[in-house]
Amino acid sequence: MARKISDSTVRRLSRYLRRLRTLDRQELKVVSSRELAESTGTTAAQVRKDLSHFGSFGKRGQGYGVTDLRVQLEEILGLTRRWRVAVLGVGRIGSALLGYGFFTQRGFDVVAAFDTDRSMIGRDVAGVRVQPLKELETTFEEQEISIAIIATPVEAAQKAADRAVRAGARAILNFAPIKLRMSPGVAVREMDVTLELEGLCYLVTEAGAATDVKE
Amino acid sequence: MARKISDSTVRRLSRYLRRLRTLDRQELKVVSSRELAESTGTTAAQVRKDLSHFGSFGKRGQGYGVTDLRVQLEEILGLTRRWRVAVLGVGRIGSALLGYGFFTQRGFDVVAAFDTDRSMIGRDVAGVRVQPLKELETTFEEQEISIAIIATPVEAAQKAADRAVRAGARAILNFAPIKLRMSPGVAVREMDVTLELEGLCYLVTEAGAATDVKE
DNA sequence: TCTCGCTTGTGAAAGGTAGCACAAGAAGAT
């Protein structure tokens, strides 16, 4: 199983899982690759190809057992354990994330939050106490935090991420609009709203230009 | 210029632009494809290939004029005009977005916000008045809103998006963890924090597994 | 003017990813 799985495959697996969890809650027993494809925006062949990298989970002529496939995907993605998460920067985005109840359902426990702002420190935000940065190292170790969410202003993002990694974080989810430079062992994902909006603008502008040409 | 530009290329263009804006503010005059690549996490050849789809913007032996290339990219992405944006659902995420000053700098004006909650309606959030849903159609038309950001609970997301599109939106940025079904003419981008976190878990788990095998 | 050093722009090659099409297999009907 040393095969390299592409990023787009992993993203799709996550989408399948999201859907399977809903189906499971609705107590549906089986699902076909076609149904799964339709509700996640891909094709049936793609679903089967993605799953085939990890084994055969379905029954021919029937489809996939919903609960069974859900569990398989959770194992593949590494979600059979719970993950402890810290938020760095408790401003608008940081607070929103701390209040997001969904994480707990999905296996993520936001157990710590850090800020430099005196007036934030000590406050309780959605059940998490905001700590000063100087407590970062001890808390990361004590709580065995492996994921850090960067929600500081862009100027502070690189340093905050570096510090989290030195303290033991193995993955970074970055909300600041900057490309973080990280050592190879550290996994990074970027969430940049502006970047997505710009992508939408391109599509809308192109669509407009395309129809203009046709006329 | 009817060539189809891939999503990943558009994403990179946006990253180049982000970097160019910073360089421009620092009053740097020229930048090479190599420098641009390093600061955006790609390769020099990739940068040149991406740009070559739209024309020749550099000088051989010198590099690219920072301001010049910035303007070119803004034109390509459709950012020479300003875009009017509405936020649907003024909860934790919706409020954070309304307070995000960066949008204005980048050509996006968040001019309207909608919510169903009586206690939210009429309130002023970061200078925008929260309106009831029934005013959506008139506001979209009067303000010529073309982008809708969906920040409602997941159950309401599809309906909210449909309504925005019927009212004139041509692009949707979706924060709810669900695949929206939209007619082909509408551009959609999804921002799902949980999905990104799960992707990180996969990478961390795999990295762990890989080193285990080596030992 | 000629040469040298540097960087772009791009055709060709390599490397991946997605889609097609069908044999294999499972369940239920006859």
Next chain:
DNA sequence: ATCTTCTTGTGCTACCTTTCACAAGCGAGA
């Protein structure tokens, strides 16, 4: 027991994206 119907798993193919490699072009300095 056989036939029918359905859906999986997968080899093959087509397409698309990235990388490579180098000629072309630009400016500086002799």
